[in-house]
Amino acid sequence: MKIAICPGSFDPITLGHLDIIERAADIFDEVIVVVASNSSKKTLFSTEERIELIKRCISGDNIKVDSHCGLLVDYAKEKGAVAIVKGLRAMSDFDYEFQQALTNKSLYPECETVFLSARGENMFLSSSMVKEVCALGGDISSFVPKIIKDDINKRCKGD
Numbered sequence: 001m002k003i004a005i006c007p008g009s010f011d012p013i014t015l016g017h018l019d020i021i022e023r024a025a026d027i028f029d030e031v032i033v034v035v036a037s038n039s040s041k042k043t044l045f046s047t048e049e050r051i052e053l054i055k056r057c058i059s060g061d062n063i064k065v066d067s068h069c070g071l072l073v074d075y076a077k078e079k080g081a082v083a084i085v086k087g088l089r090a091m092s093d094f095d096y097e098f099q100q101a102l103t104n105k106s107l108y109p110e111c112e113t114v115f116l117s118a119r120g121e122n123m124f125l126s127s128s129m130v131k132e133v134c135a136l137g138g139d140i141s142s143f144v145p146k147i148i149k150d151d152i153n154k155r156c157k158g159d
Contacts, residue, residue: 004028004083004114005076007068009036010050011043012152014130014144016122018057020087023116025060032079033058037069044131044155057145073108081111089118089125131156 006021010033025031033054037047045053047067054065068075076084084104086097094115101113118125130143134156141149 001029002083003030003032003079003081004085005032005034005072005079005081006085007034007036007072009038009041009043009127010054011045011127012050012130012144012148013054013057014122014125014127015142016087016089016118016125017127018145019119019122020085020116021058021063022060024085024114025063027114028083028085029062031060031063031085032081033063033065034072034075035065035067036072037067044152053148053151056147071107073104073111076104076111077108084111084113086113086115087118088115089123 004024004027006024008017010017021031021033035047035050035054043050051065051067058065072084075081084101086101088094088097097113097115104111104113125143130140130152133143134140134152140152144152
């Protein structure tokens, strides 16, 4: 079985994230969406809340959701993953992601990094942008899955 890891902070998950996850699920036997836990990073949602939001958005039987704090390659080894799937929006993403891919490859040679290009409509989309638009009272309905839009709006507005 070919297992892939789709890592990220997913704070919150966007339609761009969901597109990459679903496309990875078409390629690999199993995809594990790994919510990165970083205690030094200020997040809108807790790790547990992000996991729950993602679970509400996914529909594939071969997609699982988990969290990890530490080196991603350690998690990938533990799960027997053959690939780490990353979405790319722009060349600036590639520079950073390529450095990470080289580091991960040196630490876990059996695992490849696979880059999937964002679709045109998602090229500008990021969790940070969603949070900013939401906090300023903008409409985020074309950026996030409908099923979690109200959760994001409530949190951004402090309800």
